[in-house]
Amino acid sequence: MxxxxxxxxxxxxxxxxxxxxxxxxxxxxxxxxxxxxxxxxxxxxxxxxxxxxxxxxxxxxxxxxxxxxxxxxxxxxxxxxxxxxxxxxxxxxxxxxxxxxxxxxxxxxxxxxxxxxxxxxxxxxxxxxxxxxxxxxxxxxxxxxxxxxxxxxxxxxxxxxxxxxxxxxxxxxxxxxxxxxxxxxxxxxxxxxxxxxxxxxxxxxxxxxxxxxxxxxxxxxxxxxxxxxxxxxxxxxxVDLNKSGAPAFQQSVDAIERLNIEAPLGKDTVIIDARPKQQFRNGHLKGAINLQNGGKFETWLGSILQPTELFYLLAETESDLDMLIKKAAKIGYEQNIKAALLPLTNAKAVSRDLDLNNFKTNLDEYTIVDVRNPNEVKEGLIFKNAINIPLPELRERINEIPTDKPIVVHCAAGYRSAAASSIVDAEIQQVPVYDLGEVIIEFAESAQKC
CATH class of the missing domain: 3.60.15.10 (Ribonuclease Z/Hydroxyacylglutathione hydrolase-like)
Structure with missing residues (x-):
């Protein structure tokens, strides 16, 4: 046996x-x-x-x-x-x-x-x-x-x-x-x-x-x-898809359209840009969400997007695209990919850099958004005046974020805040939006010592 x-x-x-x-x-x-x-x-x-x-x-x-x-x-x-x-x-x-x-x-x-x-x-x-x-x-x-x-x-x-x-x-x-x-x-x-x-x-x-x-x-x-x-x-x-049975894996993956890098994209369709954060920051399509290719990509994809929501999938290389399409298929989301593509030459939007020294000395001059999950903040916020909106809820609760101060977004280690800050930046134009990124680890360690 x-x-x-x-x-x-x-x-x-x-x-x-x-x-x-x-x-x-x-x-x-x-x-x-x-x-x-x-x-x-x-x-x-x-x-x-x-x-x-x-x-x-x-x-x-x-x-x-x-x-x-x-x-x-x-x-x-x-x-x-x-x-x-x-x-x-x-x-x-x-x-x-x-x-x-x-x-x-x-x-x-x-x-x-x-x-x-x-x-x-x-x-x-x-x-x-x-x-x-x-x-x-x-x-x-x-x-x-x-x-x-x-x-x-x-x-x-x-x-x-x-x-x-x-x-x-x-x-x-x-x-x-x-x-x-x-x-x-x-x-x-x-x-x-x-x-x-x-x-x-x-x-x-x-x-x-x-x-x-x-x-x-x-x-x-x-x-x-x-x-x-x-x-x-x-x-x-x-649950419902498994109750009826999914389409054949390879056929479904192979059916996804691959777009030329200069092809026009639909204006109302979400763009998931899975490139590394720095590449995204240096130049991306306006409104794109930076959901980086990582160990939990499929889970976060299915946490940010609704099951019926169409999206474009963008990656740095063809092999990355192949991998990401298969990851999306693991949760049944390959059927929602409108098209897959490589980086566009007209991706001109750039992310702002946070003045970290100014942030550290003037925390009250920023709106801080903590996108960790409830169980992570159970013992307290890292920044006492932060607003906690978990990443899976962020797109639906974006109107809860005040727009009278610059906005700084953080998670626990930097992966989720890259996605979250791109979501907020796409929706809020009145003030700058920043990603605190991996620096949050230093703040978390300091908070634990206090």
Whole structure:
């Protein structure tokens, strides 16, 4: 038997292949199915099944494409309301792979339709469990993503109660040596306290996971519904897209139009300029958003833009464009790219440079906008008079920023403030807009010492 984990660092997403005697099952696949085809070929195996633990919110799955390419059966809970070809997979159901079994456990909590997959080995022993977004290493799935999306919606308090029962009635009673394979690792927005480790055991989670410690249901619900990360705009969109199935990855990516660098652009379409900050500052198209190519590009793209919002995608090189289009496709946003292009020769807008000495000695003469998330500012603002508007909310709340003083934008390390300052600069013309950038680290260290 082979169990293999595929890990996407950008979305902190883990998917799996289970192979036994030439047959392979894929669990929670990412948007690009090619790695699963390659792995099956490497091991001379046929992909016979794809299991979806739930309709994912944070990435688009290739389950339908794999089915169409290999005729593999897609398995999911009947509660999913899936509109793609599938077989239901719920409590009591199992998939036989020669002498091993994959058994379904309904574990609502993260979503009403969540399942876990318990693997029974060739000795008839429960050996591993694929927990989807129900159980992570050091955490459990957040319960607040299905209030307005999916076949079944539920309030976060109700899902938190279901998570309490699922963990205690289904997972915590398993043998302690059962290996835990979750669908996410640290950096995912599907939980709030994940360990850097990408696998665990039931015994370790019983000892170390805060959510599995002895407590009553009310306490559990309060803990689980408090201090969860922000919810990107694209999450509900991806739930619904995964419920029906996405178009084929490569075809969708290849269909994106590439524009000549001198081609005119539509005036009312957002421009996402993914070049490094300094290149953007030296010359960009008026109104462009500087969302730099980085490890979390796709998450921030889906946090700034709405799921139906068209945009131009600009990058420094063709290879960068290819990479960014594929990143956008991981969340289903490649369908929103109006065209992709390289830097334009008429990109004449430049960013202003902040007089740092003047700023340090005259803080009251500036409007300071802190674009960090609520959990980051929980212990206090770095600048006492700053206005906190998280980056995912900035475009909708731009009118809350006063325009009687120059504006300085900051985040925690400089990546988000580059995007945020470009958003503010495009909308506010009355006063200069500055990006504090990486210098914020010095101010944060000074604030901690005070």
């Amino acid at each position: 082979i169990i293999h984990q595929f890990y996407d660092i950008g979305l902190a997403h883990a998917s799996y292949a289970v192979i036994r005697t030439g047959k392979m099952i894929v669990i929670d696949p990412s948007r690009n199915p090619q790695p699963y085809y390659d792995f099956a070929a490497q091991h001379d195996a046929d992909i016979v099944g794809v299991i979806e633990t739930h309709p994912h919110a944070d990435f688009v799955s290739s389950h339908l494409e794999i089915h169409q390419a290999t005729n593999a059966v897609i398995y999911c809970s009947k509660l999913t309301g899936a509109t793609y070809p599938h077989e239901t997979f719920d409590d009591g159901d199992f998939i036989q792979l020669n002498d091993i079994k994959l058994k379904a456990l309904n574990t609502p909590g993260h979503s009403p339709d969540s399942i876990c997959i318990l693997l029974e080995n060739e000795q008839g022993k429960d050996a591993a469990i694929f927990t989807g977004d129900t159980l992570f290493v050091g955490d459990v799935g957040r319960p607040d993503l299905r209030e307005n999306a999916g076949n079944i919606t539920a309030k976060k308090e109700e899902l938190a109660k279901q998570m309490y029962q699922s963990t205690r009635q289904k997972l915590m009673i398993l043998p302690q040596n059962v290996v835990v394979y979750p669908a996410h690792g640290p950096g995912s927005l599907c939980g709030k306290n994940m360990s850097p480790d990408l696998e665990s055991t039931i015994g370790r989670e019983l000892r170390e996971n805060y959510a599995l410690q002895p407590m009553d249901e009310a306490t559990f619900v309060n803990i689980l519904t408090t201090d969860q990360p922000f919810v990107p705009h694209y999450f509900g969109y991806d």
